Amino acid sequence: MIRHIFKIIWNERRVNGWIMLEYILVFCVLWFCCDFLYYIGKIYWEDPGSDINHTYLIKMGKKDMDPNEMEDKSVYLSLFSERVKRFPGIESLSFSKAAVPNSYANSYNGYRVNEDSAWTTLKYQQVSPGFFDVYKIKCLSGRVFEENDMLTENNIILAPNREGLIGEFGSTTYPIEEIKTVNTRNEKWQVIGICEKTRRSLDEPFRSVLYKALPPDNIDLAYTDISIRVSPDADHNFPQKFVEEMRDQLFIGPYFLISLVPSKEIEKMFIDMYLTDNTNSVLAITGFLLINIFLGLIGTFWFRSQSRRSEIALRIAMGASRWQVKWMMFAEIFIMLFFSSLISIYICINLGETELISSLGVPVAERGQEGIGKEQDFINYILTFAFLAIVSGMAVWYPAKQASEIAPAIALRDE
DSSP states (O other), X not given: OHHHHHHHHHHTHHHHHHHHHHHHHHHHHHHHHHHHHHHHHHHHHSOOSSOOTTEEEEEEEEOOOOGGGOOOHHHHHHHHHHHHHHSTXXXXXXXXXXXXXXXXXXXXXXXXXXXXXXXXXXXXXXXOTTHHHHTTOOEEEEOOOOGGGGGOSSEEEEEOOTTSBOTTSOBTTSOOOEEEESSTTOOEEEEEEEEOOOOSSTTSOOOOEEEEEOOGGGOOTTSSEEEEEEOGGGOSSHHHHHHHHHTTTTOBTTEEEEEEEEHHHHHHHHHIIIIIHHHHHHHHHHHHHHHHHHHHHHHHHHHHXXXXXXXXXXXXXXXXXXXXXXXXHHHHHHXXXXXXXXXXXXXXXXXXXXXXXXXXXXXXXXXXXXXXXXXXXXXXXHHHHHHHHHHHHHHHHHHHHHHHTOOHHHHHHHO
């Protein structure tokens, strides 16, 4: 039977050639759509290493003031911290620079283990001890910062990248005891802990991070990221309550309260900017192609079933069951799809090795930075083949049903 189906396909090679060409084109485009959607899904659902639920950013402003009238910044910081921590529902408070999730600020620096080692680049983030409590960043070994660490600049905490490596130094289990900066001062810092890997935002991969304690004299309330964590029970209309009750209390020296912004709101902005537009474009392309292939196949097989009425009627008259007639038409389309997919996968893999797709402005998956390897080619093939097989089966089903219900006597008499 299969051999006979191959003969039918060959005899209709002119029409089938166009169908296979359409399959190849659609398969290639759907391949990259599936690749991108899998990538988007992976980074969206993957644990970023930090928890922004029930967290907020306090935005403070600063008015012009005669420097002679200003008190020591530590006085303002102490008053601010005391009043904020006293507010009902606040579990923890932190100050940081270039460290909060979904922010644009970034800082990098070069480091080495000793004089003979190669230097590597790490993200540089200054944080207060409460930072790890606010964002629930786990400590894998050693300890996180304590209040005493803010008075010295010698202690640091490291976090690995996706592969569990800390720059070029080694893995998290590698006994790194100290790191030196690559600069003229040649500062030496003591490693007191290793934290879990984190990702700042959806458009950024997991990078190796060096956390350094943020000294109080470097904290300017208007130019420092201020984060708080709120207990789930108190997190109901919390921003409105906080702003209303704390506006006067946080009028400290030249500083004043501007707003309280939910971290989830900032994350949504990043999602809308980075994911939504690209994802909607890819989904629109995918939907258009599936509808196109569906309409094309249903029209083609409807025409073919009508043009082959006498052949189908003769088969039924000679003893072929209606199920066999349906199976024959399904087998034709799936065989063409299979051979088209073999050609397509060769094209897709080779195109994926080039930068042609990205140079055309088409959204592509950054597999390397998200730990997606060659096994994704197999996943893409299965997903793309399954999509096209389902759509093809739906498109062929009605023409096959109509063909199997042909009355042999009437069809042969018409001929």
